[in-house]
Amino acid sequence: MTRVVFLLVPQLHLLDLAGPAQVFSSADTFGLGYEAVYVAEHEEVPTAQGVALRAGTQWPALTPDDLIVVPGWRAPALRGTGVLTRATLDRLVAHHAAGGTVASVCAGADALGRAGLLDGRRCTTHHDVQDELARRYPRAHVVRDVLFVTDGRVITSAGIASGIDLALHLVAVRHGAAAAARVAREMVVYARRNGDDRQHSAMLRHRAHLSDAVHQAQDLIDARYTSTVRLADLAAAVGLGERTLTRRFTAATGLTPLRYQQVLRVEHAEHLIGQGATVEAAARSAGFQDARMLRRLRGRAEARQG
Template sequence: MRPIEHSVGVLVFDGMKMLDLSGPAEVFSEANRYGAHYRLTLVSVGGSAVSSSIGVRVPVDADATDAPAFDTLLVVGGDEVPRGPVDADLAAAARTLASRAGRVASICTGAFVLGAAGLLDGRRATTHWQHTELLARRCPTARVEPDALFVRDGSLYTSAGVTAGIDLALALVEQEHGPDLTRSVARSLVVYMQRAGGQSQFSASLRGPVPQTPVLRQIQDAVQADPTADHSLQALAARVRVSPRHLTRMFRTELDTTPMRYVELIRFDMAKALLDAGHNATEAAARSGFPSYESLRRAFARHLGISPTKYRRRFGTTGPGVAVSEGLSAIR
């Protein structure tokens, strides 16, 4: 028996990120080879073809106002979307299409379109790691999760940057067709069915905002200048001539963290940079002030959900080697 057709509407616009469209589209197309029946329909405001981020014109199938109800609505993102107010007609189209869809999903900065349409109010959501803070400001009632690859809140889905749209599409396929078919799709596309860790592993830094209080800036400078020195709570308090209790209160008030967590975050960023530069995990631990590889491993598990060794394999080189063989064997 032919499987029941599942209609997927994709709301596109000028300047859209091409991979936001092509990544999920390939997942659905590949799923059809294994027995699914997804039908994609591209819609835009006015029904006109749109220009993509790589300059390719993309024809569409229908005007958003005339489009039928979809089982799934996908809203793609684009580099310009977070930089200013979302076009009112685009937001209205998303709101109208979403009201008739079985489930709604955004790819990358498409979350800003959903936010402008009021669809993130009171909901959990995510977007590209570079824009999570901005999304939280634009949508103050939304609960933005900065490290998630994708977030589900009922029938609403939002995904992180660009290729996370593939992760999300695989999750949507698994809902309809289970893990076996989805695993076949992932293997065929040579992607992980579920990637380890969150999107922080792809971000430039986990460091929080720069302290405004001179005392806290002094501590930040001291740790960055010599991460291997004694930066215990007592040593930090003595350095800036305040009590440990008062220093802890200052960190809580301004940065919503503790002195020790802040020191670990600076050391973690340094270790991450050392791994990026080609140092092994043991060297990175020693040079960034961690007492042992094991303590660095625990920090990586807390912040990224993967080990320092796996991080280095993923981001140390694009050449052939351990990372490639490890990745392919995991996918198979």
């Protein structure tokens, strides 16, 4: 069970909190084991949207597997907003020093900066306060125009809805891209990753549609893409004819079911090669009979990119 502690700061934005909280709640529904805990310096926490929240004031015992998230707050300027005591900031530092992960959404990055966790690290925040964050913490490297940045178990995200992307990324890192895609589908959102990191998984890239039958077919392919997946079996599983499934799958994803499986295999092989595996070993692990097909598909991909 991973405990996710949300540190609630006065005037927080509801979506900064609710987006990531929903991701981890959905992940827990699927049996991935998450428990949300809400703490604040005072029991009643006013929000930027006018709804008051209540939180505990006692911090739970944390392990390195647990996560602290600092949602953002209304901050036309960072200075003078999001007030936290030194004791609270020290809790962020102590959790990170013990091997835990600390994350922020939007202006929440300023709390991490005050704690000293941005020093020497890459980070990001909402575009309206990026310049001020860079001035306040000159030892940090503020990355612009990305959804989130990960650096040394410190994860910062941009404004408001990007907290969903950050949380989906954490689910993908801990449980795999298929799990993150399943959570994104449950939330009816497009599962994005930031432009700073290479997107390794088509499991997320090709989920930006609302076709339930196609999502079901993708779930089946995602679960066993290194094995033989027959179109007839996919069609029967989702209750469609083979031609109808192929037509809907292509319209939704831009790929046929076979091509989608090949993309998953190639990306898996690319990852293994990047980790030092030979092309032959990577091809076998990805489900190819030999390396020739892998080389051919990689060549086609490179030609399209060129």
